Amino acid sequence: MPVIVDTIALVGTGLIGGSFALALKQAGAVSEVLGLGRNPAHLNVARELGLIDRAVEWEDAGRADCILLALPVGETETVLHQLSPHLKPGAIVTDAGSTKATVVAAARATLGARVADFVPGHPIAGSEQSGPGAARADLYRGKRVVLTPQTDTRADAVTTVRHLWEAAGAQVEILDAVQHDRIFAAVSHLPHLAAFALVDELAQRPDSETFFRFAASGFRDFTRIAGSSPEMWRDIALANRDALLVELDAYLGALQTLRTALSADEAATLTKIFSRAREARENWINKQDA
Amino acid sequence: MPVIVDTIALVGTGLIGGSFALALKQAGAVSEVLGLGRNPAHLNVARELGLIDRAVEWEDAGRADCILLALPVGETETVLHQLSPHLKPGAIVTDAGSTKATVVAAARATLGARVADFVPGHPIAGSEQSGPGAARADLYRGKRVVLTPQTDTRADAVTTVRHLWEAAGAQVEILDAVQHDRIFAAVSHLPHLAAFALVDELAQRPDSETFFRFAASGFRDFTRIAGSSPEMWRDIALANRDALLVELDAYLGALQTLRTALSADEAATLTKIFSRAREARENWINKQDA
Numbered sequence: 001m002p003v004i005v006d007t008i009a010l011v012g013t014g015l016i017g018g019s020f021a022l023a024l025k026q027a028g029a030v031s032e033v034l035g036l037g038r039n040p041a042h043l044n045v046a047r048e049l050g051l052i053d054r055a056v057e058w059e060d061a062g063r064a065d066c067i068l069l070a071l072p073v074g075e076t077e078t079v080l081h082q083l084s085p086h087l088k089p090g091a092i093v094t095d096a097g098s099t100k101a102t103v104v105a106a107a108r109a110t111l112g113a114r115v116a117d118f119v120p121g122h123p124i125a126g127s128e129q130s131g132p133g134a135a136r137a138d139l140y141r142g143k144r145v146v147l148t149p150q151t152d153t154r155a156d157a158v159t160t161v162r163h164l165w166e167a168a169g170a171q172v173e174i175l176d177a178v179q180h181d182r183i184f185a186a187v188s189h190l191p192h193l194a195a196f197a198l199v200d201e202l203a204q205r206p207d208s209e210t211f212f213r214f215a216a217s218g219f220r221d222f223t224r225i226a227g228s229s230p231e232m233w234r235d236i237a238l239a240n241r242d243a244l245l246v247e248l249d250a251y252l253g254a255l256q257t258l259r260t261a262l263s264a265d266e267a268a269t270l271t272k273i274f275s276r277a278r279e280a281r282e283n284w285i286n287k288q289d290a
Numbered sequence: 291m292p293v294i295v296d297t298i299a300l301v302g303t304g305l306i307g308g309s310f311a312l313a314l315k316q317a318g319a320v321s322e323v324l325g326l327g328r329n330p331a332h333l334n335v336a337r338e339l340g341l342i343d344r345a346v347e348w349e350d351a352g353r354a355d356c357i358l359l360a361l362p363v364g365e366t367e368t369v370l371h372q373l374s375p376h377l378k379p380g381a382i383v384t385d386a387g388s389t390k391a392t393v394v395a396a397a398r399a400t401l402g403a404r405v406a407d408f409v410p411g412h413p414i415a416g417s418e419q420s421g422p423g424a425a426r427a428d429l430y431r432g433k434r435v436v437l438t439p440q441t442d443t444r445a446d447a448v449t450t451v452r453h454l455w456e457a458a459g460a461q462v463e464i465l466d467a468v469q470h471d472r473i474f475a476a477v478s479h480l481p482h483l484a485a486f487a488l489v490d491e492l493a494q495r496p497d498s499e500t501f502f503r504f505a506a507s508g509f510r511d512f513t514r515i516a517g518s519s520p521e522m523w524r525d526i527a528l529a530n531r532d533a534l535l536v537e538l539d540a541y542l543g544a545l546q547t548l549r550t551a552l553s554a555d556e557a558a559t560l561t562k563i564f565s566r567a568r569e570a571r572e573n574w575i576n577k578q579d580a
Contacts, residue, residue: 124504124506125506125507126507126508143506144504144506146504183500183501183504184504186492186501187492187501187502187504187505187506187509188505188506188508188509190488191488191508191509191512191513192508193545193548193552194484194488194512194545195512195567196548196563196564196567196568197541197544197545197547197548197563197567198480198481198484198541198544199567199568199570199571200544200563200564200566200567200570201540201541201543201544202476202477202570203566203567203569203570204566208570210473211473211476211477212477212570212573212574212577214414214434214473214474214477215477215478215574216414216415216433216434216477216478217415217416218416218478218481218482218514218515219477219478219481220575220578221511221512221514221515222481222484222485222511222512222514222515223481223571224508224511224512225508225511225512226564226567226568226571227568227571227572227575228564228568229568230560230561230564230565230568231561233560233564234557234560234561234564237552237560238552238555238557238560241552241553241555244552245549245552245553248545248548248549248552249549250491251487251488251491251545252542252545252546252549253491254487254488254490254491255483255484255487255538255541255542255545256542257487258483258486258487258538259535259538259539259542262483262527262528262531262534262535262538263531263535265528265531267524267528270520270523270524270527270528271520271521273486273487273490274486274490274516274518274520274523274524275520276490276493276494277485277486277487277489277490277493277516278486278489278516278517278518278519278520279493280489280490280492280493280498280502281489281513281516281517282517283502284502284505285510285517287502288510
């Protein structure tokens, strides 16, 4: 594969940024990978693992052809503010945040006219693992990446970012940022809150040991996402607060409906809800696997 | 391994019963496996797959040394009523239901003095798959099986059932039936309701396709148990209604706490809840894997 951009800089060299760099290097799509981050230990590991070629300061990062922000979304504005004065002409900035509306607002607040070079993005891949040690070259293979360009985003910047993700093995889709946030509030952010809430409620009981002792594989899968980074998910929840509250209320309503049916011994209602859920999930799985 | 009982009969030849039989045959712990069930097609498949040696009627099932009920818990009373007149002296009856208090009540209502030969049981193993085709000899290997004998249960019947499950590779624990139901309401029945509710709520939306299209691996794991049998879970929910309502209310409370924190932008509260949940889950996983 020909080189797509000479140099990329990662702000954040954990699972998401590190896997992006590994995939692009393996594909021959970039020549050099620079890395920045608050955590010097992470940067060292990232260099030792070959995720980045060298650790740099803001000034050097701004001279990269493409800079990927791969960090908790709550840090976006601060980071863009630091990066902004150092951006070389034509440099593209993109991100990997799980919410998009507040990220777009942060770019607009910090980048001035250079907001045209900012391509908001969200790779739909990840793991409850985090850190540079979890990075792998195939994380994005066959996965979706959503880009939410604005009307004033430079078209060729979008094309470059699209080509980078495609080189990493992903399939790129374009969505409106608000629509993106609404969708992911429902299918990702709410399930995370629901899993965190369930595990914490159990853990707070004086006799929690007795419960955990008998938890099995269904519990393990249901709560896998409760093993995710608390800081990252706090930022996502706050950044997507309004859409998430709407989803949380819809979920509370659905649980109340089940509660009413259960307390009235309405067997037929329970069967109907469980059957619809199973059928919907099976249809979804069949489409995914097709 | 020496034979533990000559003949077992399965009432229900799906995943749970079929896997029990396969494991016992493989271990040489039984000589013959008889099968009963409402569904003739299932019985044929069970015979073709070698889960049972032959399909029989109630009269023959009652002549087995041990009869395992492996069917939705709501059918327990009807089945015990049909089986009861045919039980040979000394025959042991056990079950694999996910709730125990209503199963014990059904045994008491139908078996008369023979209730002493009924050993209530619950293998903590399974899958969202069901039917004889899903049965496998190693389903119970390394898994827990809970027995909830009553004060009047015959001690040697408990020992025999324990030996059978151990021959299938499981580790047997004794619990009080009410305590059992309270624990499993929290770690199994509630998560199933929570997963069914989440998937159904999404599926009922006019634009549900848009949401499912972007659901990814976190959603897949969180909702795996929503692929479970609606009839089986309706029966479990109703049989364990009171304990489940208590758990559902605790969960609704935990979600409301998160909702309040989120709507007030209380970052510290979110971090605290998410961190406690992650830590509790990690401790649990570490113990499981140890």
